[in-house]
Amino acid sequence: MTEAVADAAARGYVETRRAGRRVFYAIVVLLCVWVLLPIYLLLVNALSAPAEVTAFPQRFWPSFDLGSISFFVNFQGVLRALWNSVQVAALTMILSIGLGAPAGYALSRFDFRGKEAFRFLVVMTRAFPLPLLALPLAVMFIRVGLDDTIVGLALVHTTLALPFAVLITFSLFSGIPVELEEAAWTLGCTRVSAFRKVVLPLALPGIAASAVFAFVISWNEVFAAAVLTIENRTLTAFLLQSLNVSPLPLKFAGGAALVVPALLFIFAVRKYLFAMWGIANR
Amino acid sequence: MAEIRIKDVAKQFGAFTALHSIDMTVRDQEFLVLLGASGCGKTTLLRIVAGLETASQGEVWIGERRVDRLPPRDRGISMVFQNYAVFPHLTAYENIAFGLRMAKLPQAEVERRVTRTAELMHIEQLLKRYSGQLSGGQRQRVAVARAIAMEPDVILMDEPLSNLDALLRLEMRAELKGVLAESKTTTIYVTHDQVEAMSLADRIAIMNAGRIVQADRPVEVYRNPAARFVGSFIGNPPMNFLAAERVDRGRWRVAGQVLPGPNATQDRIEFAIRPEDMAVGEGGIPANVRVVEPLGPHTLVTADVGGQLFRAVLDSDIAVAPGDTVSLVPQPERIRWFDPETSRALQ
Incomplete structure (x- = not known):
């Protein structure tokens, strides 16, 4: 009797678990479709002949016709915008690591008044809406003469990328035991040479990842780029501007040109991005 | 000649007093063990001698030099840490050679010293390995070899054996005693393990709540405790x-x-x-x-x-x-x- 009850309870438990797992996989599939389907369609169309883009039904496999891509590359102003994007992103990368890594190091190694408040503020900068800043920023940039320049846009992108650079490098440096540095000091190193010979080699892969992330943030940013540049548009701003007037194949090719590098970069550095949010490296 | 003189050294962390005016002399080539329960200030005192911590007051002298304002690298000390602190991006060889290269010794001398200390610590076979490929005991051997290779006036050890398992600890303890006696350095060794202290020390300084309660030869400390605390702390079962x-x-x-x-x-x-x-x-x-x-x-x-x-x-x-x-x-x-x-x- 009691055995039967226990049996039923056990069966009930197994069934509940099985149902739970089904829901879990359904959500996983849904999220994957949500993220991957647009990327898939983007790639198929970018790699298909211009005529096939508007065809119905859509092809499952792209025809690997480079017509759209070559049209995009040869489109007036695209290459220049691409070059601008690379310049702005590279400058953003240098600035945000140059400023962010020392801040991350200080946060991980020193106790100072207001440290927690500082960490909080670093995150809070992300909560400040850029559109609110855009107009005063544009006015100020015009006054200073930074409007429509690579440097000016890179500065704005740096403010966007800096919090991430600080947080990633903070967790990176925190993962390197202080004793290693102390051992280096007792073995004849100054603070600087201990950093160069011990901390930097250990942190370098993570710093590189953080740099790539900053690059991607700038690469993908469209709002500030559209507001603050006119002549020297980055690729995102350029595409936004010509979206209405450009043919569909161009849109797809441009979208792919923006998404693919960003995706590859993020995939390469994903383990460090997880570390930033405190998820163990896997 | 490297006598360590600690004069009126005190340390406050905010409102908490970690060390109350410590006066102590460690004789040249002496093996002094700082013994006490955790939180008694023994590691703080060691780190002040090393220069990794600054004293709130007082002076530290090593030999004829006052060192308490000098950075660790100028004090003529080497240190062995509790968690080894072997550099993970360097081989055992390069770890031992690290300080020698910083001191810009000629390659032949670096080679000679690394080989000699590796022999001394029985790690000749491990020199090409990285720290991740070494066991805890082997890492600690590399750390000790790295400290000895510097041929320092003073070696400071912060609970170097406490992360090892019991058997390995026994083995390393006996070896350390021999190696350090041979290297003719002055040693300050921090531990909370009274058996370790008794077996290694020329002299034991027992600390309690930021003060040195008694500093004497191991047998003396055991037989004639200067304070009730020493009698109840040393000896198992206690007094x-x-x-x-x-x-x-x-x-x-x-x-x-x-x-x-x-x-x-x-x-x-x-x-x-x-x-x-x-x-x-x-x-x-x-x-x-x-x-x-x-x-x-x-x-x-x-x-x-x-x-x-x-x-x-x-x-x-x-x-x-x-x-x-x-x-x-x-x-x-x-x-x-x-x-x-x-x-x-x-x-």
């Missing part, structure tokens, strides 16, 4: 303490027995005896036996004397059982007396 009441000049009543003692003016003092310094006999301290633990070479008897816990290490062929009352006679020359007010030893 026994009983209240003593003054009968008249130099005579004290302890658990009903009158014993000769110090000419103190107090009415009440404390009687102390080590568990192994007693034997069963006539006219001793009456003890109600609670637990009997035969340990082979001797038998540990836990008893109760007037409500106080009292332990005796007795000969293993003595027949006692829980519930018995035995008369324990202390060896007169091994009895110690403490002032309950100051907790210092009385003569």
Whole structure:
């Protein structure tokens, strides 16, 4: 009797678990479709002949016709915008690591008044809406003469990328035991040479990842780029501007040109991005 | 010549005083062990000597130089850390060579010193490995080799064996003693393990709550504790303490027995005896036996004397059982007396 009850309870438990797992996989599939389907369609169309883009039904496999891509590359102003994007992103990368890594190091190694408040503020900068800043920023940039320049846009992108650079490098440096540095000091190193010979080699892969992330943030940013540049548009701003007037194949090719590098970069550095949010490296 | 002189060194962390005015001299080539429970300030003191921590006041001298304002690299010290601190991005060889390269020694000399210290620590086979490919014990050998290769005046060790398992600890302990004696450096060694302290030290400095309570040879510390704390901290099982009441000049009543003692003016003092310094006999301290633990070479008897816990290490062929009352006679020359007010030893 009691055995039967226990049996039923056990069966009930197994069934509940099985149902739970089904829901879990359904959500996983849904999220994957949500993220991957647009990327898939983007790639198929970018790699298909211009005529096939508007065809119905859509092809499952792209025809690997480079017509759209070559049209995009040869489109007036695209290459220049691409070059601008690379310049702005590279400058953003240098600035945000140059400023962010020392801040991350200080946060991980020193106790100072207001440290927690500082960490909080670093995150809070992300909560400040850029559109609110855009107009005063544009006015100020015009006054200073930074409007429509690579440097000016890179500065704005740096403010966007800096919090991430600080947080990633903070967790990176925190993962390197202080004793290693102390051992280096007792073995004849100054603070600087201990950093160069011990901390930097250990942190370098993570710093590189953080740099790539900053690059991607700038690469993908469209709002500030559209507001603050006119002549020297980055690729995102350029595409936004010509979206209405450009043919569909161009849109797809441009979208792919923006998404693919960003995706590859993020995939390469994903383990460090997880570390930033405190998820163990896997 | 590297004598370490610590003069009036104190350290505050905010409102907390980690060290109260420490004065201590470590003689040239001496092996001094700082012993104490965790939080007693022993590691802080070591780190002040190393230059990894700054003292709130006082001076540190190594040899003829005042070093307390110098960075660690200019103090002529090497340090071995509790968690080894072997650089993970360098091979064992490059770890040992690290300080030598920083000192810009010629390659031949680097080669010679690395080879020699690696031999000394029995890690010649491991020199090409990275720290991730070494066991804890091997890592600690690399860390010690790295410290010795510098040929420093002073080696500072912060609980170097506490992360090793018991067997390895025993083996490394014996080896360290030999290696350090040969290297002719002055050593300060921090530990909370009293057996480690007793077996390694030329002199033990026992610390409690930011003060050095006693600094003396291991046997002296064991036999003649300067304070009640030392008696209760050193020795396993620790010293026994009983209240003593003054009968008249130099005579004290302890658990009903009158014993000769110090000419103190107090009415009440404390009687102390080590568990192994007693034997069963006539006219001793009456003890109600609670637990009997035969340990082979001797038998540990836990008893109760007037409500106080009292332990005796007795000969293993003595027949006692829980519930018995035995008369324990202390060896007169091994009895110690403490002032309950100051907790210092009385003569």
